[in-house]
Amino acid sequence: MSLKDVLREKIEAHRSRTKTLVTKHGDVKVGEVTIAQAIGGARGVRCLVTDVSYLDPEEGIRFRGKTIPEVMSELPKPKGKDYPYVEGFWYFLQTGEIPTQAQALEVVEDFKARSPVPQYVFDILRAMPRDSHPMVMFSAAIVAMQRESKFAKFYHEAYDRRTAWEYMYEDAADILAKLPVIAAYIYRMKYQGDTPIASDPDLDLGGNFARMMGIDSPYDDVARMYFILHSDHESGNASAHTTHLVASTLSDAYYALSAGINALAGPLHGLANEEVLRWIQDVYDKLGGKIPTKEDLTKFLWDTLNSGKVIPGYGHAVLRKTDPRYTSQREYCLKHLPDDDLFKVVSSIYEVAPDILREQGKAKNPWPNVDAQSGVIQWHYGIKEYDFYTVLFGVGRAIGVLTNITWDRGLGYAIERPKSVTTAMLEEVAGV
Numbered sequence: 225m226s227l228k229d230v231l232r233e234k235i236e237a238h239r240s241r242t243k244t245l246v247t248k249h250g251d252v253k254v255g256e257v258t259i260a261q262a263i264g265g266a267r268g269v270r271c272l273v274t275d276v277s278y279l280d281p282e283e284g285i286r287f288r289g290k291t292i293p294e295v296m297s298e299l300p301k302p303k304g305k306d307y308p309y310v311e312g313f314w315y316f317l318q319t320g321e322i323p324t325q326a327q328a329l330e331v332v333e334d335f336k337a338r339s340p341v342p343q344y345v346f347d348i349l350r351a352m353p354r355d356s357h358p359m360v361m362f363s364a365a366i367v368a369m370q371r372e373s374k375f376a377k378f379y380h381e382a383y384d385r386r387t388a389w390e391y392m393y394e395d396a397a398d399i400l401a402k403l404p405v406i407a408a409y410i411y412r413m414k415y416q417g418d419t420p421i422a423s424d425p426d427l428d429l430g431g432n433f434a435r436m437m438g439i440d441s442p443y444d445d446v447a448r449m450y451f452i453l454h455s456d457h458e459s460g461n462a463s464a465h466t467t468h469l470v471a472s473t474l475s476d477a478y479y480a481l482s483a484g485i486n487a488l489a490g491p492l493h494g495l496a497n498e499e500v501l502r503w504i505q506d507v508y509d510k511l512g513g514k515i516p517t518k519e520d521l522t523k524f525l526w527d528t529l530n531s532g533k534v535i536p537g538y539g540h541a542v543l544r545k546t547d548p549r550y551t552s553q554r555e556y557c558l559k560h561l562p563d564d565d566l567f568k569v570v571s572s573i574y575e576v577a578p579d580i581l582r583e584q585g586k587a588k589n590p591w592p593n594v595d596a597q598s599g600v601i602q603w604h605y606g607i608k609e610y611d612f613y614t615v616l617f618g619v620g621r622a623i624g625v626l627t628n629i630t631w632d633r634g635l636g637y638a639i640e641r642p643k644s645v646t647t648a649m650l651e652e653v654a655g656v
């Protein structure tokens with residue numbers, strides 16, 4: 225059975241569960257909202273539903289019920305490689321089933337057919353100022369392709385809510401297959417003297433991305449690992465929630481993903497991975513190029529906090545332990561680049577930052593998140609232009625959010641519209 229046939233069965237079987245919950249148990253409470261939550265970014269308010277991933281505060285992320293090590297070991301991999309096919313992971317995230325090698329390869333072939341990017345996208349990218357942020361280019365390229373949307377056409381010509389997810393899926397797969405091409409094009413155009421490299425039809429998504437970036441093996445495995453690790457982190461994080469919110473208006477995947485990418489570009493979200501490198505670079509500059517010792521780092525961390533800034537790559541809205549996505553990348557570094565200077569600095573930060581954050585007493589989670597480690601690996605393989613790192617995050621994040629909006633459509637989730645109150649109303653409720 226093809227991915228889409230499996231998905232059809234799963235979505236149709238799932239619909240009755242959602243319907244029963246809404247029609248028979250719709251009044252059951254799942255939580256309460258406090259004033260602190262209403263003002264404080266809705267932290268912990270349970271008002272989103274997704275089965276694609278779940279973030280346990282102590283354990284970290286599970287994709288479709290599986291931990292990161294389980295995903296990495298159970299999914300099919302290209303011959304001789306350590307990390308799974310991104311295409312097989314897409315199959316898994318969409319359907320919840322581990323694909324066979326043959327099923328993963330079917331998606332590899334399907335994505336190849338979907339991957340050509342319309343020429344006008346390159347023309348648009350070329351017309352933008354070369355110093356535009358790569359996230360601006362990435363987001364613009366995605367929204368520019370909206371004219372290709374099969375969902376938008378279907379909506380205007382023959383809309384039927386029961387089959388709407390199929391068109392959403394088509395758009396989602398079309399976009400995801402093109403994103404590595406767009407990202408690599410931006411990189412080669414902007415930072416490598418405008419020397420784009422054509423894709424190779426014999427390679428999978430990860431292999432092809434490495435090729436189009438112009439970076440040798442094992443960067444293909446880095447790409448596979450990186451995209452999978454960054455794919456999904458529940459529905460409430462800013463990029464996932466934005467994508468879901470925009471899609472809930474019956475906007476198509478092009479509009480929705482472009483909006484989610486814009487959310488990812490914020491310094492408190494995806495941009496943190498470039499902030500980490502910028503911050504470390506700043507330490508080097510202040511020390512005249514010397515590799516910082518733990519004492520240097522301790523001083524620099526305190527200076528950062530005392531100047532009112534956050535320690536990039538540390539803390540999390542939900543997690544209360546070291547992020548397993550950090551651990552997974554750290555394991556890669558221990559195996560492949562144990563002597564890398566930057567890795568050593570990042571490891572030293574890991575040794576001092578949690579205690580400093582605890583002593584400062586503000587951050588609820590003093591442990592590192594995914595962004596504390598990501599840049600080191602990219603830097604090691606020659607991607608030193610750290611403003612590009614968030615684009616890499618964006619390619620990965622697309623896998624998760626595009627899966628979510630496919631299911632949103634399949635289960636007929638409503639347009640989002642939480643209720644606002646005024647400050648005076650809160651004061652009245654609080655008896656101020």
Ligand SMILES: CC(C)(COP(=O)(O)OP(=O)(O)OC[C@H]1O[C@@H](n2cnc3c(N)ncnc32)[C@H](O)[C@@H]1OP(=O)(O)O)[C@@H](O)C(=O)NCCC(=O)NCCS
Binds near residue numbers: 492529538539540
């Ligand atoms: C991720 C993040 C935005 C979560 O924010 P949050 O849910 O509000 O986190 P908390 O509830 O722990 O915040 C409580 C306080 O601790 C501070 N804090 C949290 N993480 C901090 C950090 N890494 N460095 C310094 N202060 C931090 C917050 O700014 C907040 O201060 P305030 O009360 O003066 O506003 C926050 O930890 C952060 O800014 N981290 C650095 C950026 C980063 O790595 N982002 C990537 C996340 S995947």
